[in-house]
Amino acid sequence: MxxxxxxxxxxxxxxxxxxxxxxxxxxxxxxxxxxxxxxxxSPYAHALIKSINTAKAKEVEGVHAVVTHEDVPGLNAYGxxxxxxPVFCKDKVRFIGDFVAGVAxxxxxxxxxxxxxIEVEYELLPGVFDVEEGAKEEAPKVHEEGNxxxxxxxxxxxxxEAFKNADVVVEKVYQTARQMHAYLETxxxxxxxxxxxxxxxxxxxxxxxxxxxxxxxxxDMPQEKIMVTSNPVGGAFGGKDDLTIxxxxxxxxxxxxxxxxIVYSREESVLVSGKKHPMKIYMKTGATKDGLLxxxxxxxxxxxxxxxxxGRSILNVAVENCCSAYRMPNLKVEGLCIYTxxxxxxxxxxxxxxxxxxxxETQMDIxxxxxxxxxxxxxxxxGVRQGDEGALGHTLTSAMGTIQTLEAVKNSELWIDKDxxxxxxxxxxxxxxxxxxxxxxxxxxxxxxxxxxxxxxxxLENGNIRVAVGCPEIGQGNSIAYGQIAAEALGFPxxxxxxxxxxxxxxxxxxxSTASRSIxxxxxxxxxxxxxxxxxxxEFSAGINSSKAEYLLEEMVDQALKHKKEFSVHGHFEVPIxxxxxxxxxxxxxxxxxxxxxxxxxxxxxxxxxxxxIKSVCALxxxxxxxxQGLEGQSEGGTVMGMGYALLEDIELNExxxxxxxxxxxxxxxxxxxxxxxTIPVEVTETTGPFGAKGVAEGVCIPISPAITNAIHDAIGAxxxxxxxxxxxxxxxxxxxx
Amino acid sequence: MKVKLxxxxxxxxxxxxxxxxLLDFLRETLDxxxxxxxxxxxxxxxxxxxxDGKAVNSCLVLVGQCEDxxxxxxxxxxxxxxxxxxxxxxxxxxxxxxxYCTPGMIMSAKALLLKNSNPTEMExxxxxxxxxxxxxxxxxxxxxxxxxxxxSKEV
Numbered sequence: 001m002x003x004x005x006x007x008x009x010x011x012x013x014x015x016x017x018x019x020x021x022x023x024x025x026x027x028x029x030x031x032x033x034x035x036x037x038x039x040x041x042s043p044y045a046h047a048l049i050k051s052i053n054t055a056k057a058k059e060v061e062g063v064h065a066v067v068t069h070e071d072v073p074g075l076n077a078y079g080x081x082x083x084x085x086p087v088f089c090k091d092k093v094r095f096i097g098d099f100v101a102g103v104a105x106x107x108x109x110x111x112x113x114x115x116x117x118i119e120v121e122y123e124l125l126p127g128v129f130d131v132e133e134g135a136k137e138e139a140p141k142v143h144e145e146g147n148x149x150x151x152x153x154x155x156x157x158x159x160x161e162a163f164k165n166a167d168v169v170v171e172k173v174y175q176t177a178r179q180m181h182a183y184l185e186t187x188x189x190x191x192x193x194x195x196x197x198x199x200x201x202x203x204x205x206x207x208x209x210x211x212x213x214x215x216x217x218x219x220d221m222p223q224e225k226i227m228v229t230s231n232p233v234g235g236a237f238g239g240k241d242d243l244t245i246x247x248x249x250x251x252x253x254x255x256x257x258x259x260x261x262i263v264y265s266r267e268e269s270v271l272v273s274g275k276k277h278p279m280k281i282y283m284k285t286g287a288t289k290d291g292l293l294x295x296x297x298x299x300x301x302x303x304x305x306x307x308x309x310x311g312r313s314i315l316n317v318a319v320e321n322c323c324s325a326y327r328m329p330n331l332k333v334e335g336l337c338i339y340t341x342x343x344x345x346x347x348x349x350x351x352x353x354x355x356x357x358x359x360x361e362t363q364m365d366i367x368x369x370x371x372x373x374x375x376x377x378x379x380x381x382x383g384v385r386q387g388d389e390g391a392l393g394h395t396l397t398s399a400m401g402t403i404q405t406l407e408a409v410k411n412s413e414l415w416i417d418k419d420x421x422x423x424x425x426x427x428x429x430x431x432x433x434x435x436x437x438x439x440x441x442x443x444x445x446x447x448x449x450x451x452x453x454x455x456x457x458x459x460l461e462n463g464n465i466r467v468a469v470g471c472p473e474i475g476q477g478n479s480i481a482y483g484q485i486a487a488e489a490l491g492f493p494x495x496x497x498x499x500x501x502x503x504x505x506x507x508x509x510x511x512x513s514t515a516s517r518s519i520x521x522x523x524x525x526x527x528x529x530x531x532x533x534x535x536x537x538x539e540f541s542a543g544i545n546s547s548k549a550e551y552l553l554e555e556m557v558d559q560a561l562k563h564k565k566e567f568s569v570h571g572h573f574e575v576p577i578x579x580x581x582x583x584x585x586x587x588x589x590x591x592x593x594x595x596x597x598x599x600x601x602x603x604x605x606x607x608x609x610x611x612x613x614i615k616s617v618c619a620l621x622x623x624x625x626x627x628x629q630g631l632e633g634q635s636e637g638g639t640v641m642g643m644g645y646a647l648l649e650d651i652e653l654n655e656x657x658x659x660x661x662x663x664x665x666x667x668x669x670x671x672x673x674x675x676x677x678x679t680i681p682v683e684v685t686e687t688t689g690p691f692g693a694k695g696v697a698e699g700v701c702i703p704i705s706p707a708i709t710n711a712i713h714d715a716i717g718a719x720x721x722x723x724x725x726x727x728x729x730x731x732x733x734x735x736x737x738x
Numbered sequence: 739m740k741v742k743l744x745x746x747x748x749x750x751x752x753x754x755x756x757x758x759x760l761l762d763f764l765r766e767t768l769d770x771x772x773x774x775x776x777x778x779x780x781x782x783x784x785x786x787x788x789x790d791g792k793a794v795n796s797c798l799v800l801v802g803q804c805e806d807x808x809x810x811x812x813x814x815x816x817x818x819x820x821x822x823x824x825x826x827x828x829x830x831x832x833x834x835x836x837x838y839c840t841p842g843m844i845m846s847a848k849a850l851l852l853k854n855s856n857p858t859e860m861e862x863x864x865x866x867x868x869x870x871x872x873x874x875x876x877x878x879x880x881x882x883x884x885x886x887x888x889x890s891k892e893v
Contacts, residue, residue, distance in 0.1 A: 011829050018837030019825040019844060021772015021812035028771035182872050184776045184784055184838040234774070234838030235872050266777040475836025475873050629832030629878075636875030637835065663781035663870065671863040671876040 005484040005494050006691050009629040012480040013499070014232070014473065025232050026202050027188035031259040034190065035064055037252045038111035038262070040101040040118050041272070042093035045341040045656030046127035046140065049091055049120060052101060056117040062106040063114045065256035072251055074220030080210060080242040084143060085307035085344075087218055087247040093122070094142055094306035095343055096656050097271040102248050104256040127341035129655050131280060131303040134338045142306060142339040149304055150312040150337040152319050152585050156393045157330030162295035166286030170366045174283065174359040175722040177650035178303075179276040181348055182668050185234020186269040187244040191252070192259035198225045199250060204233030206241045206472055207512040208504040218247050219254065223504075230502035236474040237641075238347030239273055241514050242309050267661040274346025275651060277302045277314055279355040283322075285363045289371050291378040296391075298322045298333040300356060305344040311337045313449075314345070316587050317442065318352035321702075323391035324360040325402040325440040325595060326382040331391055341656050347514060349641060350698045353441050354705060358723065361437035361706035365713065375436050375710070376415070379597075380406050383438065392582045394589045399694075401595035401621025401684035402438060408619035408680045409436070409597045421601050421615070422714075430603050432614070435711025437703035438597040442590025443695040444517040444575045449587050451575035453510035453521035457486070457529040459560055459567040464496045465533075467526055470510030471518040472502030476697055477630040478518040484626055485523045485690050489530035492553045508570065516594060516695030519626060521575050523690030529571030536567055576688055592686055595621040596699035598639070600707035601675075604715045609730030611712055613643050613673075619680040620700060624692030628681070631696055635679040638700025640669050646705040647724050743804045745770070746814030756802025761785045763801040764811060772812040772841045776870065783869030786842035787811050793849035795868075812841035815848065823886040824848060833882035835873035843869045847883045856887060 017023035054066040069076050069090040076090065077083040088099050101118050105111035128134040134147045141147060163169060189203025199221065205211050208228040216223040233240060245262050252260040264272070279302050286295035300318050304311030315337040322333050350357075368378040383402040390396045409415055414434075422432045445451045456468040467486045473479040479499040487494035500506055502513075510522055537556040541548075544559060551559075560567055575591075582588040599617040604610070618635045625631050648667050651660050660666050685692025709720040718733035739756045742749070745768060754767060764770045764787070773796055776784035780795040787796045788810040815822035821829070824844050834840050843866055850857055850865035857865070862883045863876075871879060 009832065011832070012834065014837070015829040015834040016821075018834050018840050019812075019821065019828045020816050021770070021841050023837060024771060025774075025838065027775070028765075030769070182870075184774070184782060184836070184870065184872060186776075233836060235836040237872070263775075266779065266782075475838075477835065633832050633835055633874055633878060636877040637873045638875070640875035641872070662779050663777050664779060668870060668872065669875075670867045670870065671880065672867045674863075674876045677875065677877055 003488055005487040007625050007628060010480060010484055010494055010627060012477060014479060023232055025185055025234050026190060026204050027185055027263050029190045029202060029261065031190060031192060034259040034261055035104040035106060035256055036108045036111050037102060037104050037249055037260045038115055039099055039248060040115045042096060042098040042100055044093060044122055044124060045096050046125040047093050047122040048125060049089060049093065050123055051121040053119040054101060057103060057114040060110060060114045060117065062110040063103060064258055065104040065252055066114060067102045067251050067255050071255055072218060075217040078214045078218060078243050078247050079308055080310050081312060082308050087251060095341055097343065098306065099248055102252050104252040104258065104260045127656060129340060129342060131301040131338045131340060134340045135301065135336055142341060147339040148336060149308050149339055150315055152316055152335040154319060154392055154582055154585055155332045159295055159297055159330050159332045162330035163286045166294055167289035168367055168370045169284060169286045170363050171284040172363065172721055174281040174362065176279050176355045176358060177645060177724050178278045179348060179645050179649045180270065180651060180666060181237040181239035183235025183237060183239060186264040186266055187273065188263040189245055189249055190259055190261045191249045193253060198227060200227045201246055201250060202229045203246050203249065204236065204240055205230040206236050206474055206514055208472065208502050209470060209509040211243060211246055212504040214243055215246060215250055219250055226504065228504040230472040231474065233472065233474045237349045238351065238514060241347045241512060270661045270666065274309055274344040276348035277304060277311065277345040277352065277355065279318060281356060281359040283359045283363055285367065287367045291368065291371055291373040291381050293326055293328055293382045295330040296323055296328050300335040302337045303340050303342055303345060304337050305340055305342045307344050309344055309346040311345060313587050314347060314352040316585055318356040319585060320392060320442065320588050321353040322356040322360060324357050325384050325438050326391065327384055327388055328391040342653050350702050351515065353439065353698065354645065354702050357439045357702050358706045361703060362709060365710040376406065376410055379438055390589060392589055394578055394580060394582065398592045399684045399686045400593060401682055402440060404682040404684055405595050405597035405619040405621050406438060408682050409599045409617055412599065412617045412678065412680065414599055414601060414615055414617050425603055429606050431606060431715040432601065432603050433711040433713065433715025435600045435707040435709065435714055437706040437710060439699055439702040440593040440595050441516060441699040441702060443520050443592040443594055444515055444590060446587040446590045447577040447581045451511065451521065453525040453573050454508035455525040455529040455571040456508050457533050457569050459557055460498065463557055463561055464498050465490065465492060466498045466500060468500040468507040469522040469525060470507045471513040471522045474513050477627065477633065478513060478522060481519050481626040481630060482522060482526055485526050486530060488691065489527045490534060490553050516698045519693050520592065520689050520695050521573060523693060524573035525571045527690050528573055529569050532569040532571065533567065536569060540565060592688065592694055594694045594696060594699045596703055598703040598707040600704065600711045602708055602711040602715060604712060604730065606734065609727040609734065611647055611725055611730060613675040613708060615676045616704060617678045617680065618700060619682055620696060621682045621684045622696035623686040623689045623694035624683050625681050626693050631681060632679045634696045635700045636677050639677050639704050640674055642701035642704035643708060644669050645723065646708040650724050739802065741801055741805055743807050743809060745809045746811060754801060756800060758801055759797055760799040760801050760804055761796040764796060770811050770813050774838055774841060783846060784839055784842040786845040786869060788845055788849055791849065791852050793846045812844055823889045824883065827882040827886040827889065831878050831882035831885055833874060833878040839869055839871040843871065843879055851887065855890065
């Protein structure tokens with residue numbers, strides 16, 4: 001089917017304001033009488049609070065509010081799933097950087113001075129810093145109810161019997177890094193109460209309506225009196241899913257009765273913001289000599305840090321992806337999400353899939369080499385197809401693109417000419433290798449969680465059509481995709497569609513911009529609204545002039561305006577879920593999956609251990625492509641972020657402390673590190689998706705990491721079981737190997 | 739102390755503390771918020787502006803050091819609704835996602851093109867290597883700068 005707008009590289013309407021500097025991000029806002037907010041933080045990883053004395057701080061001239069837990073009118077706790085994080089700590093602090101008190105003052109300098117005058121008496125407690133130690137009964141308790149936030153167990157088939165029949169069994173322990181989102185705009189926002197005592201919260205986030213709900217609990221205020229604006233956002237990548245600063249900011253605005261602004265310094269952001277869950281993964285995998293996978297035994301420890309955030313869902317996505325994109329007749333997986341006194345972990349692009357996929361895709365590479373099978377063929381042999389039983393035991397009923405993405409990579413120039421590429425290193429002391437990996441990633445939340453989106457569609461007085469969908473524009477480009485979907489569904493020019501996103505009142509609740517879901521869920525809601533709009537407009541036009549058989553939508557809009565008739569419709573879409581859940585695994589499985597296969601060419605300096613990604617191929621099945629530029633942008637950005645995960649990025653902690661606090665020590669890829677990236681869209685259209693689309697944002701940063709470490713092995717014959725593959729780790733691997 | 743400098747072709751004279759950062763002078767005093775702060779340590783490039791034609795991290799410069807200097811920020815590039823070729827190319831090539839790094843990225847590219855109107859791909863990559871972008875993977879940014887170079891040749 002040919003489309004007028006779908007699949008085209010339509011330029012983003014928000015780009016104009018971003019290239020001229022006109023766009024005002026939350027960190028750019030300035031209001032009359034605005035104060036600066038600052039937070040007093042715990043210097044200890046685990047301690048009891050014996051007393052807090054704010055008297056001296058309150059006396060400083062220019063200070064308008066000094067707040068603690070005593071100033072929280074409602075629930076002094078937040079969290080997207082379980083509310084276990086205090087807005088301001090009362091009895092106890094649980095990580096270095098935990099929130100103890102806040103100050104609102106006329107300048108940042110005055111606020112800093114007041115912070116220094118707040119006296120807090122602590123009694124130190126022993127801490128939990130190792131995830132496996134934390135899981136033990138005798139470990140110090142981070143929370144009263146114990147350190148095990150969630151255990152998920154899935155068992156299928158007969159593991160013992162299967163391992164007996166296996167010709168090859170590979171058993172390894174993997175460790176993944178504490179990767180930082182490194183959005184360029186730190187946590188920032190402005191809050192104020194208007195003369196009707198409504199709270200206005202302007203703060204970059206990924207779900208306006210959940211922020212509104214959480215703030216209503218904290219402030220003990222009705223939700224409708226809380227107006228949340230979530231975009232524009234200077235990057236999020238999952239890190240702005242749960243509340244960041246909104247709770248503390250709202251209390252400062254409440255007490256000072258003035259607009260208050262908080263902008264985290266980078267150091268503060270690094271210390272306090274959540275990171276990708278570091279996971280320790282034990283994996284034992286069995287296969288036949290023909291390369292058929294028959295058994296996998298997996299144990300996953302996820303370090304969620306001091307508070308849960310979305311840790312339990314993230315653990316379960318790690319469980320869901322522990323066999324990557326392969327059939328697995330016999331499986332035993334146990335996942336543990338553990339509280340520690342380390343910095344908080346939270347959602348980050350991939351949502352737990354990156355970690356377990358890294359482990360399984362490394363196992364695949366080892367198995368292939370042990371039985372002497374081609375790394376592509378073993379994946380094609382075991383890769384899931386529509387109708388197969390997925391690893392967790394559910395039937396994969398939706399369109400699965402794993403085989404198609406593998407085939408696309410197999411037909412790529414880099415794969416076909418891999419020997420030529422490998423044999424031409426740039427220096428005699430460098431070695432090259434090729435690595436392959438694949439992944440699937442569920443679109444949406446999965447079974448058991450409410451998952452929906454809605455669209456309010458209105459004909460405006462200027463003849464444009466407004467399309468309002470809740471999912472915030474966090475930079476990913478859902479707003480232009482929404483414009484294209486609406487234009488196509490209505491048969492109306494895309495430049496006359498005004499897209500609004502990310503506002504608790506101006507847009508209907510559509511849940512989050514996360515989980516690669518904003519196109520799938522929001523797009524479907526738009527199509528439902530467009531059908532209603534077309535029906536209403538054509539009935540109206542037929543009523544005016546029944547002799548004319550058919551009108552263009554533009555003509556109908558003109559007539560509606562001429563007759564001063566208002567048109568406003570609502571579309572609501574419920575994301576479909578699988579019929580059956582996975583016993584013992586909350587939120588699993590998903591119905592719709594995107595698929596990605598990455599191929600990586602690396603070059604390793606045998607003297608220094610430096611690894612460079614030279615070239616990569618990303619074949620992805622995101623279903624029907626809505627905006628090709630946006631899709632490539634996701635593929636390129638995702639590939640580079642996954643490269644950072646494999647090669648560079650980690651925040652190392654020593655008893656909860658780090659000296660990696662800014663981009664001088666936390667290195668992310670620069671323009672000079674970026675490989676040649678070939679993106680191959682494989683459009684396995686999903687019948688339930690808008691025009692056949694699924695989702696793209698997370699899959700593109702998952703298999704690239706094991707593709708890189710597999711390529712390192714191909715180059716040097718040594719295996720990286722912990723990432724990132726730092727110089728030290730690669731040097732150690734070289735020593736062990738030689 | 740009174741400081742005198744030119745910002746976006748306008749003579750500015752203000753009585754300010756000379757020890758505030760140029761970044762804060764632009765954002766807070768002049769309300770030119772197109773220049774962003776990403777790290778405050780000269781590591782991310784989000785605050786890049788031109789000082790006498792050279793790309794500089796404005797978080798590392800004090801306004802007192804800018805006496806009689808010519809500052810250009812991202813707001814100084816477009817002529818009314820007509821975008822600078824770099825800005826236009828960033829829009830058309832899809833080089834903008836969240837957009838927070840974009841002003842600094844464009845200013846680094848501008849400094850490059852002022853001294854080298856026909857840079858190689860490696861020269862472009864080097865010129866923006868002090869500007870971090872977490873969304874795009876830089877591919878479309880490099881392409882946009884190349885497109886701007888091509889479009890400038892045609893005029």
